[in-house]
Amino acid sequence: MNKKSIRAGFIGSGFAAKFHYDALQRVFSTKVELVGAWSPTREKLEAFTSPRGLKAFDDMDELIAQCDLLHICTPPVTHEPIVVKALQQNKHVVVEKPFTGYFGDGTPGFNGDTFPKEQGLAAAMESIQRMLDAEKQSKGVIMYAENWVYAPAVQKQRELLEKTGAQILWMHGEQSHSGSHSLTYGQWKFSGGGSMIGKGCHPLAAAIYFKHVEGKARHGKAIRPVSITARTHAITRMPTFKNEGYLRTTYQDTEDLAMMHLVFEDGTVASLFAGELVLGGVHNWIEVNTTNHRTICHINPNTAMQSYTPSQSHFDNVYVVEKTETKQGWSYISPDEGWFAGYQHEMENFYRAAAYGEAVESDSRLAADVIATIYAGYVSAERKGAETAITVF
Numbered sequence: 001m002n003k004k005s006i007r008a009g010f011i012g013s014g015f016a017a018k019f020h021y022d023a024l025q026r027v028f029s030t031k032v033e034l035v036g037a038w039s040p041t042r043e044k045l046e047a048f049t050s051p052r053g054l055k056a057f058d059d060m061d062e063l064i065a066q067c068d069l070l071h072i073c074t075p076p077v078t079h080e081p082i083v084v085k086a087l088q089q090n091k092h093v094v095v096e097k098p099f100t101g102y103f104g105d106g107t108p109g110f111n112g113d114t115f116p117k118e119q120g121l122a123a124a125m126e127s128i129q130r131m132l133d134a135e136k137q138s139k140g141v142i143m144y145a146e147n148w149v150y151a152p153a154v155q156k157q158r159e160l161l162e163k164t165g166a167q168i169l170w171m172h173g174e175q176s177h178s179g180s181h182s183l184t185y186g187q188w189k190f191s192g193g194g195s196m197i198g199k200g201c202h203p204l205a206a207a208i209y210f211k212h213v214e215g216k217a218r219h220g221k222a223i224r225p226v227s228i229t230a231r232t233h234a235i236t237r238m239p240t241f242k243n244e245g246y247l248r249t250t251y252q253d254t255e256d257l258a259m260m261h262l263v264f265e266d267g268t269v270a271s272l273f274a275g276e277l278v279l280g281g282v283h284n285w286i287e288v289n290t291t292n293h294r295t296i297c298h299i300n301p302n303t304a305m306q307s308y309t310p311s312q313s314h315f316d317n318v319y320v321v322e323k324t325e326t327k328q329g330w331s332y333i334s335p336d337e338g339w340f341a342g343y344q345h346e347m348e349n350f351y352r353a354a355a356y357g358e359a360v361e362s363d364s365r366l367a368a369d370v371i372a373t374i375y376a377g378y379v380s381a382e383r384k385g386a387e388t389a390i391t392v393f
């Protein structure tokens with residue numbers, strides 16, 4: 001097979017850029033030509049580019065001009081302007097989660113705890129619309145880097161839904177851990193919210209995706225979410241919180257726990273949790289209860305490999321699994337974390353789409369549904385869980 005070449009660049013050079021780079025080493029269908037990377041701090045940019053033999057660009061526009069596809073691995077507040085800029089030049093964009101959001105009014109006094117959440121919902125909807133409009137006017141395509149969609153367990157469940165014709169009745173799921181590494185996370189003006197958007201976007205995307213898949217399989221049309229009941233809490237900011245040093249605690253004006261209950265247009269439901277209060281590593285799972293089967297997708301941890309050591313000193317040089325506090329005792333070692341997370345699978349789909357025009361499984365429509373749902377969720381949380389309508393695109 002004559003592989004087509006795609007010229008790709010990274011905007012952002014932190015954590016996400018690194019796992020995008022690793023995943024690109026496993027793209028088989030397409031010849032990936034890595035043009036280079038750009039991010040605002042030269043020193044940090046070079047720490048990413050030098051060991052990988054990539055060119056460090058001085059200018060984002062110059063990088064965009066030389067690429068067919070850009071990886072947007074920057075803080076959420078920057079996603080919309082960078083995505084629109086690249087689409088305007090007819091480039092494809094792989095944009096990290098969350099797709100976009102509301103990041104305040106720019107005033108120094110802006111506070112994520114207290115601003116009117118209807119305002120956030122309206123602004124987030126406008127941001128989504130601008131991105132969708134830019135995509136419509138572009139030869140480029142938005143590829144939403146929601147790796148949960150591509151996690152092998154989620155894709156296998158997709159097959160079950162398509163082949164069994166089942167109706168999903170109730171899903172429940174979670175993404176939690178002990179706190180994000182990113183210092184901008186925890187300030188609404190950079191992250192657009194707390195656990196509900198930062199972590200909740202993952203199980204939410206999977207739940208919405210499964211109902212899209214079910215609807216298309218049974219009736220040729222996605223089943224969309226129509227309302228949400230949500231609660232948010234800032235547990236580590238409570239005066240009564242007992243800090244024993246294991247959880248991150250520096251959230252300024254965002255929640256560290258969120259509960260979301262979704263209702264879909266056929267009356268079926270999903271109950272999802274997201275939080276920063278969970279020890280023992282990343283807890284990523286979703287259970288799907290249907291009319292003819294029940295599935296539990298254990299994205300992390302899973303029992304593909306379990307290993308015991310009486311002293312963690314033996315594992316000093318061993319990467320075990322993301323975010324566990326200790327390696328002593330039993331560990332759920334992930335033999336290939338990126339594979340279970342779906343990172344290489346999302347890149348394979350995106351590059352096939354860019355090179356050969358294949359459909360994008362995690363597309364802008366899914367991204368739009370997820371963000372519209374989350375900001376309706378913030379309105380609900382402000383009203384202490386009142387059921388709130390979701391406007392889909």
Ligand SMILES: NC(=O)c1ccc[n+]([C@@H]2O[C@H](COP(=O)([O-])OP(=O)(O)OC[C@H]3O[C@@H](n4cnc5c(N)ncnc54)[C@H](O)[C@@H]3O)[C@@H](O)[C@H]2O)c1
Pocket residue numbers: 011012013014015016017039040041044072073074075076078096097098145146147182183
């Ligand atoms: N899918 C996943 O599993 C996953 C995991 C982690 C992060 N993410 C997402 O990836 C994105 C980046 O997160 P990260 O963890 O890599 O953060 P990071 O802090 O490690 O890196 C952010 C990068 O963006 C650059 N940057 C900062 N401000 C910028 C600006 N104004 N314009 C352009 N670039 C700018 C920084 O220089 C840095 O290179 C976020 O949207 C985050 O939610 C996704």
